[in-house]
Amino acid sequence: xxxxxxxxxxxxxxxxxxxxxxxxxxxxxxxxxxxxxxxxxxxxxxxxxxxxxxxxxxxxxxxxxxxxxxxxxxxxxxxxxxxxxxxxxxxxxxxxxxxxxxxxxxxxxxxx
Amino acid sequence: xxxxxxxxxxxxxxxxxxxxxxxxxxxxxxxxxxxxxxxxxxxxxxxxxxxxxxxxxxxxxxxxxxxxxxxxxxxxxxxxxxxxxxxxxxxxxxxxxxxxxxxxxxxxxxxxxxxxxxxxxxxxxxxxxxxxxxxxxxxxxxxxxxxxxxxxxxxxxxxxxxxxxxxxxxxxxxxxxxxxxxxxxxxxxxxxxxxxxxxxxxxxxxxxxxxxxxxxxxxxxxxxxxxxxxxxxxxxxxxxxxxxxxxxxxxxxxxxxxxxxxxxxxxxxxxxxxxxxxxxxxxxxxxxxxxxxxxxxxxxxxxxxxxxxxxxxxxxxxxxxxxxxxxxxxxxxxxxxxxxxxxxxxxxxxxxxxxxxxxxxxxxxxxxxxxxxxxxxxxxxxxxxxxxxxxxxxxxxxxxxxxxxxxxxxxxxxxxxxxxxxxxxxxxxxxxxxxxxxxxxxxxxxxxxxxxxxxxxxxxxxxxxxxxxxxxxxxxxxxxxxxxxxxxxxxxxxxxxxxxxxxxxxxxxxxxxxxxxxxxxxxxxxxxxxxxxxxxxxxxxxxxxxxxxxxxxxxxxxxxxxxxxxxxxxxxxxxxxxxxxxxxxxxxxxxxxxxxxxxxxxxxxxxxxxxxxxxxxxxxxxxxxxxxxxxxxxxxxxxxxxxxxxxxxxxxxxxxxxxxxxxxxxxxxxxxxxxxxxxxxxxxxxxxxxxxxxxxxxxxxxxxxxxxxxxxxxxxxxxxxxxxxxxxxxxxxxxxxxxxxxxxxxxxxxxxxxxxxxxxxxxxxxxxxxxxxxxxxxxxxxxxxxxxxxxxxxxxxxxxxxxxxxxxxxxxxxxxxxx
Numbered sequence: 007x008x009x010x011x012x013x014x015x016x017x018x019x020x021x022x023x024x025x026x027x028x029x030x031x032x033x034x035x036x037x038x039x040x041x042x043x044x045x046x047x048x049x050x051x052x053x054x055x056x057x058x059x060x061x062x063x064x065x066x067x068x069x070x071x072x073x074x075x076x077x078x079x080x081x082x083x084x085x086x087x088x089x090x091x092x093x094x095x096x097x098x099x100x101x102x103x104x105x106x107x108x109x110x111x112x113x114x115x116x117x118x
Numbered sequence: 119x120x121x122x123x124x125x126x127x128x129x130x131x132x133x134x135x136x137x138x139x140x141x142x143x144x145x146x147x148x149x150x151x152x153x154x155x156x157x158x159x160x161x162x163x164x165x166x167x168x169x170x171x172x173x174x175x176x177x178x179x180x181x182x183x184x185x186x187x188x189x190x191x192x193x194x195x196x197x198x199x200x201x202x203x204x205x206x207x208x209x210x211x212x213x214x215x216x217x218x219x220x221x222x223x224x225x226x227x228x229x230x231x232x233x234x235x236x237x238x239x240x241x242x243x244x245x246x247x248x249x250x251x252x253x254x255x256x257x258x259x260x261x262x263x264x265x266x267x268x269x270x271x272x273x274x275x276x277x278x279x280x281x282x283x284x285x286x287x288x289x290x291x292x293x294x295x296x297x298x299x300x301x302x303x304x305x306x307x308x309x310x311x312x313x314x315x316x317x318x319x320x321x322x323x324x325x326x327x328x329x330x331x332x333x334x335x336x337x338x339x340x341x342x343x344x345x346x347x348x349x350x351x352x353x354x355x356x357x358x359x360x361x362x363x364x365x366x367x368x369x370x371x372x373x374x375x376x377x378x379x380x381x382x383x384x385x386x387x388x389x390x391x392x393x394x395x396x397x398x399x400x401x402x403x404x405x406x407x408x409x410x411x412x413x414x415x416x417x418x419x420x421x422x423x424x425x426x427x428x429x430x431x432x433x434x435x436x437x438x439x440x441x442x443x444x445x446x447x448x449x450x451x452x453x454x455x456x457x458x459x460x461x462x463x464x465x466x467x468x469x470x471x472x473x474x475x476x477x478x479x480x481x482x483x484x485x486x487x488x489x490x491x492x493x494x495x496x497x498x499x500x501x502x503x504x505x506x507x508x509x510x511x512x513x514x515x516x517x518x519x520x521x522x523x524x525x526x527x528x529x530x531x532x533x534x535x536x537x538x539x540x541x542x543x544x545x546x547x548x549x550x551x552x553x554x555x556x557x558x559x560x561x562x563x564x565x566x567x568x569x570x571x572x573x574x575x576x577x578x579x580x581x582x583x584x585x586x587x588x589x590x591x592x593x594x595x596x597x598x599x600x601x602x603x604x605x606x607x608x609x610x611x612x613x614x615x616x617x618x619x620x621x622x623x624x625x626x627x628x629x630x631x632x633x634x635x636x637x638x639x640x641x642x643x644x645x646x647x648x649x650x651x652x653x654x655x656x657x658x659x660x661x662x663x664x665x666x667x668x669x670x671x672x673x674x675x676x677x678x679x680x681x682x683x684x685x686x687x688x689x690x691x692x693x694x695x696x697x698x699x700x701x702x703x704x705x706x707x708x709x710x711x712x713x714x715x716x717x718x719x720x721x722x723x724x725x726x727x728x729x730x731x732x733x734x735x736x737x738x739x740x741x742x743x744x745x746x747x748x749x750x751x752x753x754x755x756x757x758x759x760x761x762x763x764x765x766x767x768x769x770x771x772x773x774x775x776x777x778x779x780x781x782x783x784x785x786x787x788x789x790x791x792x793x794x795x796x797x798x799x800x801x802x803x804x805x806x807x808x809x810x811x812x813x814x815x816x817x818x819x820x821x822x823x824x825x826x827x828x829x830x831x832x833x834x835x836x837x838x839x840x841x842x843x844x845x846x847x848x849x850x851x852x853x854x855x856x857x858x859x860x861x862x863x864x865x866x867x868x869x870x871x872x873x874x875x876x877x878x879x880x881x882x883x884x885x886x887x888x889x890x891x892x893x894x895x896x897x898x899x900x901x902x903x904x905x906x907x908x909x910x911x912x913x914x915x916x917x918x919x920x921x922x923x924x925x926x927x928x929x930x931x932x933x934x935x936x937x
Contacts, residue, residue: 016671017623038667063670091627091915 129343160243168237175355284393296392337391452487478512540658558646568610587612767886786897864909
């Protein structure tokens with residue numbers, strides 16, 4: 007199994023969630039994060055007061071899937087999250103050692 | 119006993135029964151204890167058990183009391199014979215073995231032990247040590263002031279740790295303010311400060327009215343019963359009424375009616391009862407202070423109108439003041455807010471009785487007082503008092519709808535009514551911390567009123583903003599606000615969620631998104647008001663609702679919208695009207711047609727017939743039809759519309775074609791639709807009068823894009839027409855401005871130069887070489903001057919911030935035009 011971490015633009019959350027549901031993925035963890043890569047923050051000067059934006063709000067989505075699902079999930083996220091403009095985000099794939107469902111104690115694929 | 123049998127019993131009876139059962143159990147265990155009968159010892163109940171208020175999972179607090187000393191094996195024997203059997207029965211017993219001396223020493227520094235001993239009760243054993251202890255405790259209740267201070271310290275810590283049971287979503291029935299602990303504190307104050315035995319004596323002594331007392335009693339019973347049943351349901355010592363237990367508890371308290379929303383009823387009732395307990399608790403605390411203070415220095419009082427002010431507290435001049443002059447009710451609150459005072463306990467009672475008997479006037483004086491309160495610096499205490507005493511809902515009857523209403527989700531900490539007041543208070547704080555934005559608001563009264571009323575429509579589950587907006591407007595008019603201000607109130611309530619929704623769910627890097635939002639706002643003042651209301655609403659909701667993350671998005675939307683309203687197209691109010699009119703006509707003439715891809719700037723700059731024609735033509739673009747050319751002859755020139763799919767360098771190609779065809783451009787409006795189509799309209803002169811070779815444009819385009827024709831080469835060989843050659847060739851005077859402040863979405867590059875053949879092509883070719891994308895352009899040429907404004911972004915879709923790139927742009931344009 008693999009863990010997929012996707013950093014996306016905030017307004018794309020609903021679309022990505024929708025796409026993942028269609029693929030049968032029910033569970034995910036969402037966090038509000040900040041970051042930037044090549045899309046830099048910048049200074050705005052407004053009415054003589056500087057208002058600095060080096061803090062670009064993004065959304066991080068974390069899901070765990072079986073290895074055979076990785077390609078379709080990545081494709082789906084890219085399609086849903088892409089705007090073509092800078093700052094669209096990135097997807098990371100991390101190998102996962104084990105997963106356990108707390109309520110039942112199941113482990114492995116059935117815990118996902 | 120089955121749960122069903124609880125229906126008809128009062129809370130106190132249930133708790134007492136359980137306590138009696140515990141007594142029986144302990145006594146029987148005592149009977150079985152054979153040794154140590156010669157030493158007098160007793161089992162004494164303290165704390166809740168002492169009060170005979172036991173819930174199924176409450177602690178059993180026991181004191182094993184001996185007279186003089188504790189014999190060696192005594193403790194072990196007690197444990198074995200009495201305590202262990204109780205634990206075996208799953209009773210949570212907390213015990214201590216002490217001599218009378220131990221006890222008296224310990225209570226000096228243990229506040230909890232002291233207070234739990236206030237409810238001391240003999241269970242079984244030898245009465246002698248109990249009586250001795252009892253008398254000793256009575257004697258020691260001298261340090262009243264210290265007791266009061268310590269008690270209050272505990273009260274505020276409880277409020278901090280457990281919140282106010284009268285308002286929070288998941289009230290803690292025991293420790294929250296207005297819960298059972300408040301009741302206990304009233305009993306302790308009663309005993310220690312007022313030296314009375316029973317709470318009922320407070321009425322006789324004149325501190326509480328008979329009605330207040332019976333209200334208190336009923337409240338106590340209700341909360342106790344709720345706690346009792348909660349313990350039964352959860353099988354566990356839990357005093358916080360979590361959301362997941364609320365429904366089942368409510369079904370127990372209101373049995374038999376499956377269709378009722380018993381959860382909401384129960385929570386409203388619980389909140390109401392807790393508020394009564396807290397209110398009366400605080401009144402009694404005030405009286406306690408007064409009683410202790412009687413002995414201290416003389417009080418200075420002063421008169422303000424019909425009021426006596428003593429030590430920062432407002433009292434009515436006489437008991438009859440309120441009855442004789444009902445206007446003084448609202449005047450009292452207004453004075454409270456104005457001068458940061460509180461109301462005397464007696465005044466609170468008078469006001470409550472007055473409000474309950476329906477005598478709160480909503481005449482001009484009262485309304486003026488109310489608005490004064492809204493406008494004051496610290497309206498909080500006055501408004502909250504008005505809420506608790508039932509006065510607010512008399513001034514604004516619609517407030518009854520949201521009284522004690524909970525939102526049923528975990529985002530909101532408080533009930534709707536308190537949340538609304540909190541929103542107003544957060545606004546007041548923002549006035550101090552964000553003066554620059556507040557300056558943009560001319561009259562703050564509609565803003566404050568909107569804060570108070572923004573959730574007034576919450577009772578309807580869908581679209582509460584719409585519903586509430588209508589109500590709020592009517593309330594505003596009733597309170598004497600002008601028509602314009604009332605319209606503001608309507609706008610603010612209707613849109614109070616829009617800021618958050620747009621900022622978090624729409625693409626703020628898209629000009630059209632921000633434009634539509636700015637248009638909806640209408641002007642900078644409304645934008646500022648809505649922004650402030652949204653921030654205050656979030657701050658009053660919970661800590662998680664206003665994080666720096668959320669703030670970043672909201673501020674981005676705010677500043678970008680402000681720019682459009684102050685510097686952009688919407689700066690001129692005529693433009694907004696113009697746009698509205700055109701939209702109306704378009705939606706009328708093209709019903710069902712989706713118009714989402716039309717940029718606002720395009721609609722503004724074009725007339726309706728033209729737009730409709732373009733829409734029709736654009737529908738014909740397909741894989742076979744790459745480009746559509748539409749020509750309209752005008753007086754002495756032609757209007758040439760070209761529609762095709764946008765691509766890098768498109769403008770450079772088109773202007774190149776026009777140049778080699780000798781079609782002179784006078785003006786041009788260049789747009790990129792949101793669906794990716796380039797829609798360009800040129801006003802041109804043709805080389806001869808009845809020029810018809812328009813199809814050649816499409817041919818040329820095809821040839822150039824398929825590389826059959828080398829545009830650069832062809833252009834370099836182009837020469838002006840003979841008819842134009844008598845024009846003097848002027849040296850180029852080029853002025854280039856690169857502007858990053860006028861738009862948040864594009865860099866505006868202005869190029870002024872002397873007109874010549876292929877000017878636009880050379881400029882746009884230079885842009886294309888630098889990977890710049892022309893999104894929009896306005897061209898205007900006279901005989902002597904060509905003025906061109908290009909809205910560009912770089913190849914990543916961002917504005918051009920890089921200084922070296924800006925330099926390269928300038929050099930490239932100058933170079934291109936000087937060839």
